[in-house]
Amino acid sequence: MSTPDLAISQTYLPHTGKDAAIEFYRDKLGFEVRQEVGYNDLYWITVGPVGQPAVSIVLTPPAVDPGITEDERKVVAEMMAKGTFAALNLATPDVDGTFERLVAKDVEVVQEPTDMPYGIRDCAVRDPAGNLLRIQQTK
Numbered sequence: 001m002s003t004p005d006l007a008i009s010q011t012y013l014p015h016t017g018k019d020a021a022i023e024f025y026r027d028k029l030g031f032e033v034r035q036e037v038g039y040n041d042l043y044w045i046t047v048g049p050v051g052q053p054a055v056s057i058v059l060t061p062p063a064v065d066p067g068i069t070e071d072e073r074k075v076v077a078e079m080m081a082k083g084t085f086a087a088l089n090l091a092t093p094d095v096d097g098t099f100e101r102l103v104a105k106d107v108e109v110v111q112e113p114t115d116m117p118y119g120i121r122d123c124a125v126r127d128p129a130g131n132l133l134r135i136q137q138t139k
Helices: 018-028 070-081 096-102
Strands: 010-014 032-039 040-046 055-058 087-092 108-115 123-127 132-137
Touching: 018 040, 018 055, 040 123, 087 096, 096 108, 096 123, 096 132
Parallel strands: 010 055, 087 132
Antiparallel strands: 032 040, 040 055, 108 123, 123 132
16 A cells, blocks of 8 residues: 655644734744735734745634634633643754743743653743644654
């Protein structure tokens, strides 16, 4: 059996404010802003790591799908506020250095760099919308 020729292209995370999202992903993480699309008061912002043009994160207005009920929108908002709605894992060859750089930029810390029992070293921060970002040490 052959392996499909698949690659990760985009992933989606909700945001709660265009300016705060851009400041976090561009100015604090160092990602490039690749596209901004506005419709009424809603914005979709595509960001991605410099040097990885094929991988993008699309920051979306939360719960804008027309099939979502008002009760479901409330649940999404509550989960975002607690930081339990969406997450993203990132990787770096220097998790401690990356963590210190983010702390200096006043990023909300969830977990300092820690050696995990399953063999990786990582830390965790939150973006302005409450999304959990785990940053893992590459080997």
